[in-house]
Amino acid sequence: MPNATISRLRSESRTVRARMLAAMLAFMTAGLIIAGSVSYSLQLAALNERVNSDLLQEIDELRRVSERGVVTNAGVSPHITVDSLLKTAMQSGIPAGYESFVAIIDGKVRYLPAGQHDIDLGDGRIVRAVLDQASPDRIVTTDTRAAGETVRLAIVPATVEGDQAQGYYVIGNAIGAQRSNIYRAAQTYALVSLATVALSGLVGAVLIGRLLRPIKRLREATEQASLEDLTRRVEVPDSGDDVAQLAGRFNMMLDRLELGFKEQRRFLDDAGHELRTPLTIVRGHLEVLAVDDPEDVRQTRHLVLDELDRMQRLVHDLLLLAKARRPDFIKPGPVDLEQLVVDVHDRVRLLARRDWTFDQRAGAIIVADRERLTQALIQLAANAVKFTGAGDTIALGSAVDETEATVRLWVRDSGPGIEADDRERIFERFGRAKDVGRGVEGSGLGLSIVSAIADAHGGAVELDSVPGQGATFILVIPMHTLGKQKS
Template sequence: MTTTEADQAARAARSAGTTTGTTTAPAATTAEHRGRARISARVRILLWLLLVMTVAFGSVATTVRTILLRDTDQRIGDLLAQEAIEFTQFEEQGIDPKSKGPFTDPSQLLRVFLQRQHADADEELIGVVAGKDGDLSKIIQPREIPARVPLHQDEDARRRIFDSPRTTGTLERPTGEIRWAKVSIAPYGGEPDAAFVVAFHPQREQQRADEVFRVLLAISGVALLMTTGIGWVVAGRILQPVRLVRAAAAQLTEQDLTRRIPVHGRDDIAALAETFNAMLDRLERAFAAQREFVDDAGHELRTPITIVRGHLEVMGDDPAEREETMRVVTDELDRMSRIVEDLLLLAKAERPDFVTPGPVQLGELTADVYVKARALGERDWVLAEVTDAEVRLDPQRITQAMVQLAQNAVQHTARGQTIRIGSRADGPHIELYVADSGTGVRTQDADVIFERFRRGTTRRGSHGSGAGLGLSIVRAIAEAHGGRVRLYDTEGGGATFVLTLHEARLEGALP
């Protein structure tokens, strides 16, 4: 292999590696995302419940243990203080049984006091006497102490307590902690030569607190297991409608939107099911309207396309025939162009900026519509009535709707028949109307002529060549203004279309 071929192979390998890495990364990300998404809402609810319960039970057990240990420390401190006070009082007020007077010998004082005391199980009462050579002798109560190494057997501990300048404290030993208090016995102004020591071994009290803590942890564990089972069942029952919603959503297709969620009760889940069902109703209506609109639009556009293609295929070389064919093709293309423009206009009607209302003089607007409509055909045009009021609307869209109604009237009347245009006000509402004297509209057609690509049966004549979108545009313009378009029978025959706009009049407008 040459150097050039090797370079090309290396570049191809790098390109393949880059492409593979680029392709694999989204797949890995998708797999990772799916892995995270596999945890159901039921499991997440249960995990959060267990986390909260664990923290709560652990906090309760820890708090109880802390309270027990604090109470133990408080009780031990009170006990030590009480024993020290009792010895101090005995030292000041006690009588020596031998001399029948105050105690002068510290050893005799300690011995007599200890003989009269009854210590608790974990409590030691000790008398410590310093000798001339610095050794410490002890005077104790002859009883067993439930501790690994009692204080009266620990020479080093007694020395540290006796030499300490403090009167109370805690002594940490490898064999166990000791809480102690002492009362020194010393000649006036001299060094202490004896001391009364009360010591308490808190290990058993602390073990009781730890045992309560372990019991609470065990009870918490059992409670967590019970909570897990109950939470699993309750979460399943609560989320059952959600699973039904998910199953219904998975089974929905554009062809089948009939599935609904059963509603039980009046809680939030029932409200969710009702909301989902309402959404399905709207989707079903929207899809049905979309399918109907697509079918009708396809039908309406297919006809001029077929006509254009047919005439072009049979067109010969005769100039007159070519001219006639071009005329027909041009007419059909113009008709398709109008259909497309009308469809775009109806699609734009869904946008919030479809209309831009502003202050308009209704009388001037009605007169302008009348002038423009007169050019649509040779009819007996009448400006029936005009209301001189200042209103708030989009003059271009309203003019478009009124001209469309006038065009519709021209298509369904004969030459010389009367078409009346006017406007009137009724409180906060205004009305603009176009009334013709044609054939009128049948009752069964009154509800369908405002739909897209729908025409009435009796009003379809030789003059009508539209696609059935004109009245749909009129309705869209009226609804964009917060109003509506209505159809009435004209007295003497014909149809009257009325645009009713609610709350369009401005304050202070004069009729």
């Protein structure tokens, strides 16, 4: 594999790891930001609602004080002065946290609650803000700044019939300080979130590295795999996840590639050997050709054409075997088994003077490639002719095995049979039996073609032979019927 390609694959591997980690951290960061922002907004809204509710509660308390009047030794009597009303309100009111009160009469601070409070409503700036915003006819709610903090004020006018004094009952809530608490909590949340993202990034980098380790080994295996060495395999983890399945599928692919390259090398070696022989013969005869001898020219021409015909048949068979692995090698369609065997018999009985006969003819209609099955049976018949003589029997037959759901097509001959040691060799490309095949014409590809046709149908070729008692070659293919057997 070129160095540039290897570098690109390594770079892409690192990029995948970085992109996975970046995507994980981006989603986590976005989630934390959204959660924090929503929480911050909800807390501010809840604070604003709570402060307004507290101010309304204090205003209601002032109204109840005004309605109750003042308690004396003689009983309860209405407030007769603004001062009495505000004094009673200040005495009965208990400021909650972040709250304070102040009573202002005729522009001056009259009463302040005792003790320490979060805000000092007697501060001159707050008093001026109150007097600037106050209205004798309505309650005014406003925010102002005091001591660097925002304070929300409710300015309630206080009047008593018969008293000319103008009083204001002012309730203050340090909403700014409470907002600061929420803001500090948000800052803490942000710091914790940042630390969480950083820690998640470190842990994620380690975990992603472990998850991608099989892919790294896969990359290393692809770097070291070449046409000269396809034996390296990837270690498959026991996790059973997608990565483990990918590693397993990759090993299976290497197995197929290794087998394919081995077959290709053997195929090229065998083809080169078989083609070299006729070329050598042609060259040898042409080199010694006597041009001025018409008879020698005629004989040489006949021999050269004969060798070229043999080379043409060999090339045709090689191309056919090369196409056998293509998906369009088989074109299924309805095939009448009985008619198929009869048609093949009519063709092959003219090959030689033999006792051509039938063993059995099944009457089923199956789904298969009629042309390829015909080709396979003719090839088996031609092969039987080579190893038999005049008067020998060659029989064709077909049967349907309902139990195994298979179709069997065969060619049987009464020739010399096949030795046990030759049964596998004869199905190999250019394979021949040790003794019987000598001197027999042919490329040695016939049975390989038959086997390829059977494989393309999802079946196989079986051989039933006893030396000295003939041989039966059987195509066994899965049965895909279009109809029932004929009676």
